[in-house]
Amino acid sequence: MKYYSTNQEVPPVTFREAIFKGLPADNGLFMPESIPVLPSSFFEKISELTLPEIGFEVIRPFVLGEISDNELNEIIQSTLSFDIPLVKIKNGVYALELFHGPTLAFKDVGARFLAHALSHFTKKEEKKLTVLVATSGDTGSAVANGFHKVPGIEVIILYPSGKVSEFQEQQMTTLGGNITALELDGTFDDCQALVKQAFLDKELQASKNLTSANSINMARLLPQSVYYFYAWAQLSEQEKESAIFSVPSGNYGNLSAGLIAQLMGLPVKHFLACSNANDTVPMYLWNQKFEPKPSVATISNAMDVGNPSNFVRMLHLSENSYRTMISRITGYAYTDHSTLDAIRKTYALTGYILDPHGAVGYLGLSDYLKANEGTGIVLETAHPIKFRNTVEHQILREIPMPDHVLETKLEKKSIPFNFDYIQFKNFLLDL
Numbered sequence: 001m002k003y004y005s006t007n008q009e010v011p012p013v014t015f016r017e018a019i020f021k022g023l024p025a026d027n028g029l030f031m032p033e034s035i036p037v038l039p040s041s042f043f044e045k046i047s048e049l050t051l052p053e054i055g056f057e058v059i060r061p062f063v064l065g066e067i068s069d070n071e072l073n074e075i076i077q078s079t080l081s082f083d084i085p086l087v088k089i090k091n092g093v094y095a096l097e098l099f100h101g102p103t104l105a106f107k108d109v110g111a112r113f114l115a116h117a118l119s120h121f122t123k124k125e126e127k128k129l130t131v132l133v134a135t136s137g138d139t140g141s142a143v144a145n146g147f148h149k150v151p152g153i154e155v156i157i158l159y160p161s162g163k164v165s166e167f168q169e170q171q172m173t174t175l176g177g178n179i180t181a182l183e184l185d186g187t188f189d190d191c192q193a194l195v196k197q198a199f200l201d202k203e204l205q206a207s208k209n210l211t212s213a214n215s216i217n218m219a220r221l222l223p224q225s226v227y228y229f230y231a232w233a234q235l236s237e238q239e240k241e242s243a244i245f246s247v248p249s250g251n252y253g254n255l256s257a258g259l260i261a262q263l264m265g266l267p268v269k270h271f272l273a274c275s276n277a278n279d280t281v282p283m284y285l286w287n288q289k290f291e292p293k294p295s296v297a298t299i300s301n302a303m304d305v306g307n308p309s310n311f312v313r314m315l316h317l318s319e320n321s322y323r324t325m326i327s328r329i330t331g332y333a334y335t336d337h338s339t340l341d342a343i344r345k346t347y348a349l350t351g352y353i354l355d356p357h358g359a360v361g362y363l364g365l366s367d368y369l370k371a372n373e374g375t376g377i378v379l380e381t382a383h384p385i386k387f388r389n390t391v392e393h394q395i396l397r398e399i400p401m402p403d404h405v406l407e408t409k410l411e412k413k414s415i416p417f418n419f420d421y422i423q424f425k426n427f428l429l430d431l
């Protein structure tokens with residue numbers, strides 16, 4: 001499979017090149033040249049397959065000829081080693097819980113797959129791969145955990161001191177080993193500026209094997225298609241005919257992965273693109289105008305994106321046609337006030353504890369089902385404990401701490417840094 005740039009100004013590349021580069025030189029996004037359709041025999045037996053078995057079948061055509069079946073199997077086993085249960089909220093409405101990984105959000109799936117896929121390609125090389133990431137919190141945690149102890153790869157995380165949550169900081173700074181956290185006396189933008197400058201630095205590029213673990217990397221997107229199949233496989237035969245996926249969205253990677261699953265043959269009846277006040281994509285779906293704007297802070301903060309990068313992928317997956325897109329996707333946007341209301345009411349009526357992101361998806365699904373029939377699946381993208389105060393204030397009880405989080409009371413290790421490129425560059429050269 002070759003990968004083209006959505007700007008079409010550079011030639012198509014292999015899977016390996018697409019994931020090492022992350023972004024094509026013409027500033028487009030990589031996309032597979034064709035979307036493989038899975039055989040009907042796969043769908044007939046899907047309900048008997050495990051999550052890694054489904055993952056293998058879904059990803060195989062995208063890496064064929066570059067990663068052997070044995071090695072792909074190992075990569076998938078290490079990536080999808082936690083469950084993604086489909087939990088019933090009430091009749092006809094389910095939550096697909098994507099938060100049972102180490103950092104309690106769906107980004108674990110993509111970060112882990114990227115780590116193991118990169119490692120697969122660098123294993124045979126002498127030069128170590130250095131992954132640089134600037135983070136405002138969640139990406140750093142997922143990348144740190146996904147890459148921890150992965151052979152042949154060193155990870156440098158830059159985060160703004162005092163501007164990430166305690167939980168996120170703990171996840172980035174306590175692992176040690178091949179993970180180094182630089183605590184910058186500055187903002188997230190400063191962190192990003194240093195990383196960008198490093199990628200433009202010819203001297204550094206010549207002596208180091210640098211790459212980024214950016215969220216628009218193909219290797220973060222592809223494995224996200226897998227859980228749409230896995231969720232569908234768990235529905236009853238009757239429910240399978242009318243599956244509706246409600247996707248709380250920010251940069252629209254998750255939704256793009258769903259569209260890929262549908263084009264691979266997954267019989268999805270409809271998708272719901274649900275956002276908070278950052279409603280650029282829902283607005284487009286309503287009136288065909290794509291008008292990016294500065295992001296607004298909300299309680300579902302992982303979705304605070306005013307100019308979503310993956311919108312271009314959504315277009316390419318919809319034959320570049322507005323009509324095609326709206327025949328597959330309906331947009332919804334909600335205020336923080338409605339989101340809090342949804343957390344409180346859903347708990348009172350069903351006992352299910354939504355996080356603020358899942359609550360936005362739940363609202364979209366409820367509105368859609370007022371006028372349409374179907375079986376709804378809300379993607380629950382984060383564990384409610386990550387937004388403990390907000391959620392507990394609505395449900396008026398404590399959220400139990402997931403077991404695997406309790407144990408990580410390790411010592412924080414970070415290197416204090418100033419916003420100084422020369423210091424940063426020398427640090428990288430000395431690694």
Ligand SMILES: *Cc1c(COP(=O)(O)O)cnc(C)c1O
Binds near residue numbers: 249252253357
């Ligand atoms: C990143 C994130 C989102 C947004 O996902 P996209 O793929 O960027 O649309 C939603 N919820 C949570 C909890 C996230 O971390």
